[in-house]
Amino acid sequence: MKAADLTTAVVLFLLGSVVLVDALRLGIGWGTDGPKSGFFPFWLAVVMMAACVVIATQAVRGATGAAFVTREQAAPVLKVLAPAVALVVAMQFVGLYVASALYIALYMRWIGRHPWWQVVTLAVGIPLVTFIIFERWFLVPMPKGPLETWLGF
Amino acid sequence: MGFEDLLLGFHVAITPYNLMVAVLGIALGTVIGVLPGLGGANGVAILLPLTFTMPPTSAIILLTSIYWGALFGGAITSVLFNIPGEPWSVATTFDGYPLARQGQGGQALTAAFTSSCVGAFFSIVLITFFAPVLAEIALKFGPPEFFAIQLLTFSSFVGLGGGNPLKSVVSILVGFILAAVGLDIVTGQLRMTFGSTELMKGFDFIVAVIGLFGIGEILLTVEEGLRFQGAQTGMKLRVVLDTWKILPRYWRTFVRGSFIGFWMGFKPGGATPASFMSYAFAKRFSRHPERFGKGELEGIVAPETAAHAAGVAAMLPMITLGIPGSPTAAVMLGGLIIWGLQPGPMLFKENPEFVWGLIASMYTGNIIGVVMVLAFVPFFAAILRIPFAILTPVIVVVCAVGAYAVHSAMIDIWYMLLFGVVGYVFKKLDYPLAPLVLALVLGDLAENALRQSLIMSQGSLAIFFTRPIAAAITAVAIFFFVLPVVTPWWRSRRGGAPAPRSV
Numbered sequence: 001m002k003a004a005d006l007t008t009a010v011v012l013f014l015l016g017s018v019v020l021v022d023a024l025r026l027g028i029g030w031g032t033d034g035p036k037s038g039f040f041p042f043w044l045a046v047v048m049m050a051a052c053v054v055i056a057t058q059a060v061r062g063a064t065g066a067a068f069v070t071r072e073q074a075a076p077v078l079k080v081l082a083p084a085v086a087l088v089v090a091m092q093f094v095g096l097y098v099a100s101a102l103y104i105a106l107y108m109r110w111i112g113r114h115p116w117w118q119v120v121t122l123a124v125g126i127p128l129v130t131f132i133i134f135e136r137w138f139l140v141p142m143p144k145g146p147l148e149t150w151l152g153f
Numbered sequence: 154m155g156f157e158d159l160l161l162g163f164h165v166a167i168t169p170y171n172l173m174v175a176v177l178g179i180a181l182g183t184v185i186g187v188l189p190g191l192g193g194a195n196g197v198a199i200l201l202p203l204t205f206t207m208p209p210t211s212a213i214i215l216l217t218s219i220y221w222g223a224l225f226g227g228a229i230t231s232v233l234f235n236i237p238g239e240p241w242s243v244a245t246t247f248d249g250y251p252l253a254r255q256g257q258g259g260q261a262l263t264a265a266f267t268s269s270c271v272g273a274f275f276s277i278v279l280i281t282f283f284a285p286v287l288a289e290i291a292l293k294f295g296p297p298e299f300f301a302i303q304l305l306t307f308s309s310f311v312g313l314g315g316g317n318p319l320k321s322v323v324s325i326l327v328g329f330i331l332a333a334v335g336l337d338i339v340t341g342q343l344r345m346t347f348g349s350t351e352l353m354k355g356f357d358f359i360v361a362v363i364g365l366f367g368i369g370e371i372l373l374t375v376e377e378g379l380r381f382q383g384a385q386t387g388m389k390l391r392v393v394l395d396t397w398k399i400l401p402r403y404w405r406t407f408v409r410g411s412f413i414g415f416w417m418g419f420k421p422g423g424a425t426p427a428s429f430m431s432y433a434f435a436k437r438f439s440r441h442p443e444r445f446g447k448g449e450l451e452g453i454v455a456p457e458t459a460a461h462a463a464g465v466a467a468m469l470p471m472i473t474l475g476i477p478g479s480p481t482a483a484v485m486l487g488g489l490i491i492w493g494l495q496p497g498p499m500l501f502k503e504n505p506e507f508v509w510g511l512i513a514s515m516y517t518g519n520i521i522g523v524v525m526v527l528a529f530v531p532f533f534a535a536i537l538r539i540p541f542a543i544l545t546p547v548i549v550v551v552c553a554v555g556a557y558a559v560h561s562a563m564i565d566i567w568y569m570l571l572f573g574v575v576g577y578v579f580k581k582l583d584y585p586l587a588p589l590v591l592a593l594v595l596g597d598l599a600e601n602a603l604r605q606s607l608i609m610s611q612g613s614l615a616i617f618f619t620r621p622i623a624a625a626i627t628a629v630a631i632f633f634f635v636l637p638v639v640t641p642w643w644r645s646r647r648g649g650a651p652a653p654r655s656v
Contacts, residue, residue, distance in 0.1 A: 005582055012323060019330055022345045034608040037342040040600045041333050048326040051319045058317075068581065069376070076375040081574070084368070084549050088566050096557065104546040112542020126547060130554060138203045140558045 004068035005059035013052040020045040083107055095145030097127040159281060162509030165210055166517050174211050175514060178218025179522045183529075185219065186226020187536050191548060192239055193223035194480040194590070195366040198359045199555030201488050209492040210510040216485050217468075217511065218518045221273070223481075224464055225526045226533065228265040228457060233258055233534050241424040241460040244432040248445060248452030255448055259392035262530055267400055268407065268454045270523045272462035275411035276418065277515045280469050284501075284512065287473040291498035294474075296605035297616050301626035302476055303599040305633070310588040312633030313426060320584045328589040331356045332596020339604060351564050358593040360556045362484060364569040365586050367552040369576020371545060393527060396450075403454045406435045410455050414462025419470055419478055424463035431459035465515065472508060473498060476595065480587050483594040 019041050026038030069077065083103060090099035105123035108114045134140045135153070144153060165171065185196035197216050204212035227242040232249035245265060252261035294302075311321045334345045335355030346352040410431040417427035435455035436445045445452045467478030468485075475497030477483035489496045500508050526533070556569040579586060592599075610616035617627045 001582075004578070008578060008582055008584075012327070015327075015330070019345060022347075026342060026344060030612055031340070034339070034604050035612075037337045037340045037344055040603065041330065041344060044326050044329050044333070048323055048330070051322050051326070055317070055319050055323065058319075073376040077372050077577075080372060080375050080545055080549075083546075084570060084573075087549065087553070088570060091553070091566065092563065096554065100550045100553075104543075104550065107546040108542050111545075112540055114540070114542060118543075122543060122547075126550065130550070133203075134554065134558065138206060140202050140205070141561060142554060142557060143563060 001068050002059055002062075006056055009052045009056040009059060013049050013056070016045045016049040016052065020049070079111060091143055093145060095148055096142040097131055098145055098147050100127045100130070158285070158505060158509050159513060161506060162511070162513030163516075165506050165510030166214065166513035171211055171214050171510075171514065172517070172521075174207075174215045175218045175518050175521055176525070178215045179222040179225075179518065179525055180529075182219035182222020182224075183226040183229070183526055183533050184222075184536060186223035186239075187230055187533050188544065188548065191551075192227075192366055192370070193220050194484055195363045195552070195555075196223055197481055197484045198362040199367075199551060201359060201484060201491075202555070202558035204488060205491065209489075209494055209504075210507050212488065212492060213485065213507070213511050214514040214518070216488060217514060218522075220464070220481050220485075221518050221522045222526075224269060224461055225266060225522055228269065229262065229526070229530060229533055230537065232261045232265060232453070234537055236537075239424075241428045241456070241463070243425070244428045244456035245453055245460075247432065247456075248447070248449050251446070251448035252450070252453070257448065259389060259530075260396045260450065261448075261453055263393045263396040263527065264400060264450050264453045265457045266523050266526055267397065268410070268457035269461040270519050271407050272411050272414050272458035272460070273465045273515070273519045276415050276462045276465035276469075277512070277519070279415055280465065280515070281512055284469060284473050284508075287469070288498040288501045291474050292502075294498075294622070295620075296602045296609065297620050297623040298626065299474075299476075300599060300602035300606050301617055301623045301630065302470075302474060303595055303602060304630040305626050306470075306476055306478075306591065306595070307588060308630040308633035310585065310591075312636035316583050316585065318637035320582070321588055324579070324584050324586070324589040325592045328592025329596045329599070331361070332358075332593045333600070338597070339601070354560070354562070354564075356568065356593065357559055357565065358590060359484060359487060359559050360565045360568050361572050361593055362480060362590055363552050363556045364572025365576035365579075365590065366480070367548065367555075368569060368573025369580060369586075371548060372573065372577040373580055375541075375545070399450065400454070403451050405438070406431075406451055406454050407458055409434055409438075410458030411462045414459035414464075415466045417459070418463025418466030424460050424467070424479065427463040428456035428460040431455040468515075471496065472500060472511065475598070477591065480590045483591055486594065 023038035023042035023045060026041075027036035028038045028042040029036055083106065087099055087103040090102065093099075094102075101123045104126060105119050108119045108122065109116075130142075134142055166175075181200070182193070182196065185191045186193065191199075197219050200219060201216070204215055207215070223239075227237065227239045228245055228249075230236045231242040231245040232253050235246050235250040237243040237246055249261045249265060252258065307325050310325065311318045330345075332355070335343070335353055337344050343353060413431045413434070414424075414427045417430070418424060432445075432452060432455045435451050436442050439445065439449075439451060441449070464479070467482050469478070471477045471482040471486055475486065475495075477486045486496050494500065494504060494507065552569060553566050556565045557563070559565060576586060579589075606616050607613075616623070618624045
């Protein structure tokens, strides 16, 4: 927990310093018509960096032994995160509907070991319902791929 | 305040179309509230794009109905599964789950829903009377007053939020910094974009809400291992009627809970402390405090009344000042802007049918809500029995759809994943997420209010102390900011042992 707390504080401190540098570029003082663009971000960055330093000190001093994640906890988290990333990558190529169908199918089969009839029903059914609700009823377009083009949408 | 105004509102809210919208919203909201990983805020965020083509009044009725539904849904999971769907339902599990285990689930749920309805009603009545008055006062506000209110909003997270106040501060600042990314509309300069065209568009808070609360919550849920141990419940009309016969006994708890809820609720982040405070009071004043935690009906009435009174009260600053009191209200505020309405006091003048339609729909929505959840509890509870390997991918897909729909931008889905990981890490390290979201929403407003104030005063901060209303609000804000510093010092001076953090 301590290491994670410290790392987060350091990352946020670095984020603050990036903001600080950009604010200085924009100017933090008084312009022709009021405060310059960098004025507000500058003070945000300064306070944030200061707060991060204190949080980091607290983290170093207060030693809590508990781990941020145990091995048993990390596995299921990664099992959710990794396929989700794969889903988003796949969306760029085959569109949201096909990617979702593949994702739901793979997840149900791989993690849940559900019978094939359930897998096929839901993997086809859920993207189809989404399609009808968003594209047909509410006219909100989703990313589409070769399949939809082939079907004429 | 005119009685005719409210009548006008009912005229709008009771059209068949809007009633249908309310029923649909409550059903969806309850499902959203029951599902792990979906709560009021991101449920509303995901469904927001669907309202773009609706008339604004129907759209806000849909969103608020989803919100009421999600509040009810949270009570179902707390009582039957010991899983608080939202932080403010935590106190409901203390006595709700033991009751359900003793086979009194129906009684517990009836008490929870009825208390929610009573608490909500109390706040709605107060909103009906106070909102127009507050809006009238707010019309006289200038930039310094608005900035002072923003300051008060964020100071209450720091001073009253519990946990590490510095982490609340950092959360707020991260939100403000993300809000500042992109085009500065005052000077026309690009800020923190570093030459990237994707960053020019900035970060949309709806995407952040979906990521932080949706994906982040799922990651947390799977980590804890998903084994639901649900108590069975049969909801019979006789159980409901019998419970209603008992409930009037707790009228004191109802009144106390409603007042605590409303008072805490119109300040941000108020619902959770309100529910715990109400529970603590009920226990202290009870003749049988030893029964609390083992299945005392009053232990459900107290937190539920307060939580819903607070949840409704959070709408008051949103419609009168344009400053949301909770992440869900923030998403609704975003909706208002997208529908082409200017949030804030002018709404009462320019769009009375919208405001009063919304207020009237709070009355109808809560009545419809109670009837619906009482009737369909077994159905909603069955949702949690859907296997996890089906729920997870479906929720992730729904989140992705919602994130994309906001701007039809692929990058938003990546941001959603990123915010999901941030949400997971922040939640584990006790960085509160609600202030981050509110800061992201209010960032531009707050900055503009600050700049305009400084322009008015030629750059002197004294303007926040010389105008009477601004000075009073700023003083309270500063008090909240220093509260976490002062409290430990005060305690050690009095020589008492450090009191446990009031949860």
